[in-house]
Amino acid sequence: MFKFLKEKLKRTISKFSRKVEEETRVEETIEEPKQEEVKIEIPETKEEQKEGISKQPEEVKKEQKKVEKQEIKEETTIKQEEPEKKGFFGKLKEKIVTKKLSYEKFENLFSDLELILMENNVALEVIEKIKSDLEKNLVEKPIKRTKIEEIIKQSLKNSIDDLFKVEEINLLRKIKYEEKPFVIAFFGINGSGKTTTIAKIANLLKEKNFSCVLAASDTFRAASIEQLQIHADNLGIKLIKHDYGSDPAAVAFDAIKHAKAKNIDVVLIDTAGRLHSNENLMQEMKKIIRVAKPNLKIFVGESITGNDCVEQAKAFDKTVGIDGIILAKADIDEKGGTAISISYVTKKPIMYLGTGQKYEDLKEFEPNLIVEGLGL
Ligand SMILES: Nc1nc2c(ncn2[C@@H]2O[C@H](COP(=O)(O)OP(=O)(O)O)[C@@H](O)[C@H]2O)c(=O)[nH]1
Ligand SMILES: [Mg+2]
Incomplete structure (x- = not known):
């Protein structure tokens, strides 16, 4: 019975979810950890380069390794232990989780779904209900980005269940x-x-x-x-x-x-x-x-x-x-x-x-x- 609607709905929900996800994405603005500046002279020609490397004083090589190590350490410490950096990362994660969708953006995104429902004979009253239920679940709410599609589907499912809450006749x-x-x-x-x-x-x-x-x-x-x-x-x-x-x-x-x-x-x-x-x-x-x-x-x-x-x-x-x-x-x-x-x-x-x-x-x-x- 839902040959057209089912397929279109599936695609529209995915698209809708993706767009909501984009709208709620936070730019990752992790500040580069400051490194000690170590000047290493790099020779220009290949020959000079060869010579340069062989001529490079041991101390400079050590410095170079130290910097490389430090870079690796910085990377891992952001993800793992160092309390200060973890706090920062944690905050960022929190920000991603709690970025909210405004009503204007939601309305804009809903228009695709609205069109699909209209094209498939869904009455305006029902579209309005689906919209207002979705709005309650998505707008100005902390949304877990990984859960958006699930939230949308669940909201639709609940709305449709509600549509049939009338006294049955056996x-x-x-x-x-x-x-x-x-x-x-x-x-x-x-x-x-x-x-x-x-x-x-x-x-x-x-x-x-x-x-x-x-x-x-x-x-x-x-x-x-x-x-x-x-x-x-x-x-x-x-x-x-x-x-x-x-x-x-x-x-x-x-x-x-x-x-x-x-x-x-x-x-x-x-x-x-x-x-x-x-x-x-x-x-x-x-x-x-x-x-x-x-x-x-x-x-x-x-x-x-x-x-x-x-x-x-x-x-x-x-x-x-x-x-x-x-x-x-x-x-x-x-x-x-x-x-x-x-x-x-x-x-x-x-x-x-x-x-x-x-x-x-x-x-x-x-x-x-x-x-x-x-x-x-
Ligand atoms: N495919 C299909 N045709 C149906 C169904 N119910 C009725 N029809 C057909 O629809 C046409 C009109 O049905 P009819 O019972 O005469 O409608 P009435 O004028 O309201 O009495 C007939 O050709 C029926 O065979 C149905 O559930 N499926
Ligand atoms: Mg008849």
Whole structure:
């Protein structure tokens, strides 16, 4: 799912870390230890040189060696014992460790990461959160240069964990413990994957030995009833349907009546795709809710549509009050930003991911999938 983002994120984090490291680097200004000046005359020509060396008085040679030794000693004593020099080196190290990153520099460096996140459909609210968390961990803090990449990754990981701190919905447990029939209504715009997702949920329920009935409350879109009928036949499940153009709330009502009469566990209500900007059609959805009183209202969104999907979820939540989210088409979403963002923006949990067109292509959502998928 995070084909693009994962690679880019990895490269950007490395680059970001390197830049932070550069920004926090301190010029090493160790003063050269003063040496005794010893003048050694160096002959100019090769011959003179030869002669000079042989002629060099023993004393000068000794002086030369002494200086060489002293140089070596100075070098080693900086690193090791001599208390005064060690203190100086220690201070320098301290300086390297505690050099801080200013907010201006951080903002500048964050822009690369910001762009990558935006390009991969991560919502602005989420980018702001990631930025403010990173800022808390990096800006005006003593940073160990060797740890920068680790700090950045950990900060990102924690931010992403936080994005999913919303109340989870355990669908199967809810169905098991709540009163029968358990009614679920599915909402979302045309083509987002509602009908396919309903078939997948029906298949899951069947596997878990729950009985269910489908309500063809999409009486609006051509071929929608036939599409659902095919799924119902494939899965051996009853479909309640009326004619095209009839009242969707009445279809839902009949399906619930049927479930009550037959002691069926779950009613799954398909609805017509509604553009969230169409007020009349939104009113129709409200009627379905008034009549069917669903235990759960699930928004089905297309993972690949990024911020549009997040905006739709917000609009549907405002109109019908959604409880949870299923993101269809996660298998063809190479960016992943919708899955990263939608819970944080809507404060609703992602329950499942649609991962293909087959009935079994429904994966229970776990936030860990995101953290691992991003390689954090
Ligand atoms: N690859 C992929 N395609 C999907 C998934 N879910 C639905 N689709 C396809 O998306 C298209 C629209 O789905 P549909 O269920 O009719 O959407 P609806 O208009 O919201 O009911 C269909 O061609 C589905 O096969 C999914 O998880 N992965
Ligand atoms: Mg449909």
